[in-house]
Amino acid sequence: MQRLLDRINSPKDLKALSVEQLRQLAQEVRQEIIATTSHHGGHLASSLGAVEIILAIHYVFNTPRDKIIFDVGHQTYAHKLITGRRESFKTLRNLGGLSGFPNREESEYDCFTTGHASTSISAIAGIACARDLAGEKFKTVAVIGDGSMTGGLAFEALNHVGHIKKDLIVVLNDNEMAISPSVGALSLYLSRLITASSYNRFKGDVEYVLKRIPAIGSTLFETAKRIQKSAASLLKPGSLFEELGFKYVGPVDGHDLDVLIETLRKITAFQIPILFHVLTKKGKGYEYAEAQPSSFHGIRAFDIETGEPLPPPADSPNGPSYSDIFGKHMVQLAEHNPKLVAITAAMAEGTGLIEFAKKFPDRLFDVGIAEQHAVTFAAGLASQGLHPVVAVYSTFLQRAYDQICHDVCLQNLPVVFAIDRAGIVGRDGPTHHGVFDLSYLRGLPNVAILSPTSGPELRAMLEWAVKQSRPVAIRYPRGSPSSATSNLQMTPITLGLPEMLREGDDIAVVALGSMVDVALEAAEELAHEGISVAVVNARFAKPLDERFYCHLTERVKGIVSIEDGVAAGGFGSGLLELILKIKPEKGVGFKILGFPDKFIEHGPRPVLLRKYGLDVAGVADAARKLLGARAETHSHET
DSSP states (O other), X not given: OOOSGGGOSSHHHHTTSOHHHHHHHHHHHHHHHHHHHHHHOBOHHHHHHTHHHHHHHHHHSOTTTSEEEESSSTTOHHHHHTTTOSTTGGGTTSTTSOOSSOOTTTOTTOOSOOOXXXXXXXXXXXXXXXXXXXXXXXXXXXXXXXXXXXXXXHHHHHHHHHHHTOSOEEEEEEOSBSSSBOOSHHHHHHHHHHHTTTHHHHHHHHXXXXXXXXXXXXXXXXXXHHHHHHTHHHHOTTHHHHHTTOEEEEEEETTOHHHHHHHHHHHTTOOSOEEEEEEOOTTTTOHHHHHOTTTTTSBOSBOTTTOOBOOOOXXXXXXXXXXXXXXXXXXXXXXXXXXXXXXXXXXXXXXXXXXXXXXXXXXXXXXXXXXXXXXXXXXXHHHTTOEEEEEEEHHHHGGGHHHIIIIIITTTOOOEEEEESOBOOSTTXXXXXXXXXXXXXXXXXXXXXXXXXXXXHHHHHHHHHTTOSSOEEEEOOSSOOOHHXXXXXXXXXXXXXXXXXXXXXXXXXXXXXXXXXXXXXXXXXXXXXXXXXXXXXXXXXXXXOHHHHHHHHHHOSEEEEEEEEESTTSHHHHHXXXXXXXXXXXXOEEEEEEEOSSOOOOSOHHHHHXXXXXXXXXXXXXXXXXXXXXXXXHHHHO
16 A cells, blocks of 8 residues: 555645545654664654644645744654655765755755754744845744753844744744753743643633623623733743744644644734744654653664664774763762862753763753853853863854853863864764864964873863863764774873874874874874884874974974864864974975865765775875875975
8 A cells, every 4th residue: 555655745745635644644754754764863753753743834834935944953854755855765864865954955945954953033034034025925934942942042033033023933842852851941931831721722711701791791801801911921821922022822732733734724824923832742653762752862773673773883983982981080070079060051961961960960050052151151150160061062062152262261261161073973964063163262262172082081181171270172073982092001181292102204194083093094004015104192282282293393204184173274274383383494294184175964974084085095195195295395306
């Protein structure tokens, strides 16, 4: 029997279905999402929870003319399946395949590229204003989760939209979850709204009864209406949003297609800002995701029958991840340092801080999806003698650049940034790659930037960092350290000083963090060709020890730097600047290996490293070419 899903090539095909058929389609969509993510991983729980919302929106609105923006975008797998991408859905998150997030270059139904939280209302407001300036007629809808509503950008947008009174709809998908359970006053407020869901029905019933009392009914109703207004802030669900200028509708069951469709059809008649509050269950339709939505938020390939993750590829590093190592050592440090506190922006589990939260609940601050606040909050803690550690993904720290600059570095406060998922993160793609942190941090005064190449080195760097009286950033990649570097004998951490891991006279490969094991393998390969390669574990991207690097330039004919970040303004650029400063007459050959000046696509990390010449073969080839060029130059000179 043919699936309904196989007949859906665009949202127009939905409109020929009955609501009963839509329910069947919702189940087929869930099965397809589960089957595909079981092979390649992905954002499962959030996409399962949003199926009915997505079907109802496309059923009621006329996309792509009507514009829909999905906040973050990790819940859009159903959207992709019904907008002409069903046949290519199996390529999801593979190199050259579909993105795991909305992407303007991928489909006309993706009117805005998303990947970070709290952006949708601002973007849809811009689209609505552009529509009105052009004299066009279409509807605009933003779908945003309750977790994203904790971000300040969302409230800036709500405040502006309520002021300008634009015709747009905000669908608040409330599942009481971001990646971890939502925190903060807004989350509690939304929870209270759920218990007050009978309010609108009660209000309507009162109006119906009063107006039908002979002679005095209308007067009684107007009196009751004035009383109601004066007490609205105490009784009325959604009063916060209505004070901001929105008409609040809901909350309703976000999995009831009849209610969703009927409500959406009614509110399309309004031409004012609408906030439509829907309640959903993250992981809906898959028992393991429903039971553990945080674990199934972003998951690697798994067994559908058991819900257990499949073993990683044989050539992948195994053992504890950098996040696990960080989290465990934070607990150990906190046991001996009562001034140590940790801060997370709704990512306690992702950054490894769950155990810290259990053991030191008063010293773990989860601020919600609010990275700007997290950084300035940390600065306030540091100004009073505490030792705050901000644990955050590299891509999300970008959002707090001004706070790092103005509130931490300018005041030279001892805040430690534990920057997880630095470098290429793989299948999540350009919105989540952490390839810019070296460039955006390196230009700031006072901050020291480190990158470990092993678990023991991460622990040593963390111990060193919390003793400093200055800002410190420690960046480390997703996944586990390489076994090639985990057993190396380690020297103590000294400000700016790298580590010589292998002596050599022809070429020096200076590698940062996760690139050290690549450099060691490349050196071994080149040694078989008679090329003597020194390997340096840089440790620090800033500051750089002048004496060490001055001595290095006197020993070798060329230097290759390698980093898991963009080359523009990164570690290699800083090293080259230093060499030109301290040895301008030396003229040592130099090659910077890093990612080019572009946004790097999604795909498996090893594949992307190979594509951009940051694997063993790429490093070895760069060393050969640099050495050959130096020999040719020397020949011409003599």
